[in-house]
Amino acid sequence: MIVAERKPLDEIIGFIKDCKKILIVGCNECVTVCYAGGKKEVAILASALKMAFLKEGKELEVKEVTLERQCDQEYLEEIRDIIDQYDAVVSMACGVGVQFMAEKYQSMPVYPALNTLFMGGAEEMGVWSERCQGCGQCILGQTAGICPITRCAKRLLNGPCGGSTQGHCEINKDLPCAWQLILDRLKALGRLDDYDRLISIKDWSTERSGGPRKIVREDLQQ
Amino acid sequence: MNPKTPSKLEKILASGQLAVTSECGPPRGSNGDAIAKKAEMIKDYVDAINITDNQTSVTRLCSLAAVIRLKLMGLEPILQMVTRDRNRIALQSDILGAASFEINNILCLSGDHQQFGDNPQAQNVFDIDSMQLIQTVRYMRDEGKFLGGDDLEKSPQMFVGAACNPFADPFEIRARRLAKKVAAGVEFIQTQCIYNLDKFELWMKQIRDMGLHEKVYILAGVTPFKSAGMAKYMKNRVPGMDVPDEVVKRMSGVDKDKQSEEGIKICIESIQRLKDIEGVRGFHIMAIEWEEKVPEIVEKSGLLPRPSVS
Numbered sequence: 001m002i003v004a005e006r007k008p009l010d011e012i013i014g015f016i017k018d019c020k021k022i023l024i025v026g027c028n029e030c031v032t033v034c035y036a037g038g039k040k041e042v043a044i045l046a047s048a049l050k051m052a053f054l055k056e057g058k059e060l061e062v063k064e065v066t067l068e069r070q071c072d073q074e075y076l077e078e079i080r081d082i083i084d085q086y087d088a089v090v091s092m093a094c095g096v097g098v099q100f101m102a103e104k105y106q107s108m109p110v111y112p113a114l115n116t117l118f119m120g121g122a123e124e125m126g127v128w129s130e131r132c133q134g135c136g137q138c139i140l141g142q143t144a145g146i147c148p149i150t151r152c153a154k155r156l157l158n159g160p161c162g163g164s165t166q167g168h169c170e171i172n173k174d175l176p177c178a179w180q181l182i183l184d185r186l187k188a189l190g191r192l193d194d195y196d197r198l199i200s201i202k203d204w205s206t207e208r209s210g211g212p213r214k215i216v217r218e219d220l221q222q
Numbered sequence: 223m224n225p226k227t228p229s230k231l232e233k234i235l236a237s238g239q240l241a242v243t244s245e246c247g248p249p250r251g252s253n254g255d256a257i258a259k260k261a262e263m264i265k266d267y268v269d270a271i272n273i274t275d276n277q278t279s280v281t282r283l284c285s286l287a288a289v290i291r292l293k294l295m296g297l298e299p300i301l302q303m304v305t306r307d308r309n310r311i312a313l314q315s316d317i318l319g320a321a322s323f324e325i326n327n328i329l330c331l332s333g334d335h336q337q338f339g340d341n342p343q344a345q346n347v348f349d350i351d352s353m354q355l356i357q358t359v360r361y362m363r364d365e366g367k368f369l370g371g372d373d374l375e376k377s378p379q380m381f382v383g384a385a386c387n388p389f390a391d392p393f394e395i396r397a398r399r400l401a402k403k404v405a406a407g408v409e410f411i412q413t414q415c416i417y418n419l420d421k422f423e424l425w426m427k428q429i430r431d432m433g434l435h436e437k438v439y440i441l442a443g444v445t446p447f448k449s450a451g452m453a454k455y456m457k458n459r460v461p462g463m464d465v466p467d468e469v470v471k472r473m474s475g476v477d478k479d480k481q482s483e484e485g486i487k488i489c490i491e492s493i494q495r496l497k498d499i500e501g502v503r504g505f506h507i508m509a510i511e512w513e514e515k516v517p518e519i520v521e522k523s524g525l526l527p528r529p530s531v532s
């Protein structure tokens with residue numbers, strides 16, 4: 001899923017300080033699961049903003065809505081009838097949702113309430129970490145199912161570097177060294193010999209470097 | 223092994239003599255004389271001089287300009303190049319630029335993460351890694367082609383080196399990782415600073431068992447401690463550094479004003495012991511911001527006179 005966390009309140013206030021009526025829109029997918037922008041977080045942000053305005057002697061009218069998905073044209077339509085009543089939308093979706101919202105409602109200011117961080121998952125309650133950078137040509141088959149592009153701080157395809165220390169990455173003792181993980185798993189799989197193969201220079205044109213990416217599936221187009 | 227390039231370092235190694243290299247860090251400013259001054263201090267005591275490439279990710283005068291300066295002084299530089307800051311276009315271009323000044327040695331590195339430097343907010347590149355940089359230089363040299371497949375005019379004649387840290391984890395694959403670098407085409411290795419000689423011997427044994435010592439020239443890396451504080455810092459703060467307790471104790475055991483002397487002594491003793499290890503083909507002396515001590519270390523280690531080759 002996409003993992004995000006809420007921006008500091010002051011930053012959000014900065015966006016909407018001149019508004020009188022805002023629409024806060026949550027999303028029921030990833031950001032709900034990572035407790036950043038679901039229905040509950042929409043309610044918390046709404047009251048925090050109202051309180052902050054009251055303290056300044058101002059009033060803020062807030063409408064709370066949480067859509068099934070903000071990265072989806074169909075669900076975004078659900079607010080078409082009410083959106084014009086507000087001065088701005090504060091979106092609690094990931095960066096994709098915020099942009100889909102902005103694209104759909106051209107004349108409406110849309111502000112992000114979250115910082116979108118990564119594609120990852122929950123290691124345990126309250127701990128999320130990154131697993132994939134969407135490079136567009138998955139090499140997990142060569143790396144024992146652990147992604148060095150994402151999890152090695154230097155995205156080494158032929159690691160580990162000389163800084164790997166007792167299983168930790170050189171940049172941070174709280175991070176596992178991706179190459180230690182790969183080697184451990186190769187060993188568990190009885191495939192340590194795979195390590196001896198050099199991974200060749202990667203074609204990054206399917207990654208961010210190749211420009212914004214797009215998939216067209218003609219079989220699904222109407 | 224017969225030399226394949228005009229590199230003086232390669233010729234010395236191929237002749238079977240112990241080679242000695244050292245390194246200079248470029249200044250944090252545009253004063254090119256600073257690098258010339260450092261090189262002057264050591265030039266008669268070493269066969270080749272590495273110029274570091276924004277080491278520890280601290281921004282400095284570039285290694286390419288600095289090696290050219292040394293070359294123009296008639297010296298034998300080793301161009302260090304990290305993949306952290308340059309993509310394959312810039313790397314190939316810099317390799318050609320260096321080759322156009324007859325820089326005949328390159329050390330291929332991934333580089334420290336930028337978090338350790340003066341611009342932790344920077345993007346990193348890591349388009350390719352150090353092994354792939356080795357492959358790149360060899361490809362350009364041996365095939366006379368760019369990575370993209372086009373022919374290049376006058377291929378770069380570079381003796382290709384890399385670093386190797388026998389002390390990093392997991393220890394069990396460190397020799398195998400060197401084997402990968404050899405498969406990628408590396409021709410000489412400068413190791414991480416060696417303080418744990420027992421462990422280094424163990425690693426060298428693995429290297430010999432794999433026959434790698436016949437395929438790549440290994441220069442043992444040494445760095446003299448200036449003080450007990452430096453020994454402790456290296457032990458506790460530098461990732462991948464293995465400084466045994468006895469060494470720290472030995473440094474702390476002498477008076478403060480005698481510590482630098484003790485550091486030099488330890489360094490020389492290490493070189494003496496390393497000389498006896500089969501497969502060690504020379505030394506890489508990294509006297510960090512202490513270049514003036516290199517002559518003494520080389521001399522007292524019995525590494526003079528330096529050979530001349532044609």
Ligand code: SF4
Nearest residue numbers: 132133135138139147
């Ligand atoms: S190799 Fe690419 S697609 Fe596969 S997990 Fe890593 S970044 Fe994601």
Ligand code: SF4
Nearest residue numbers: 152161169170177178
């Ligand atoms: S310590 Fe491991 S994860 Fe960290 S940069 Fe080095 S190889 Fe990559």
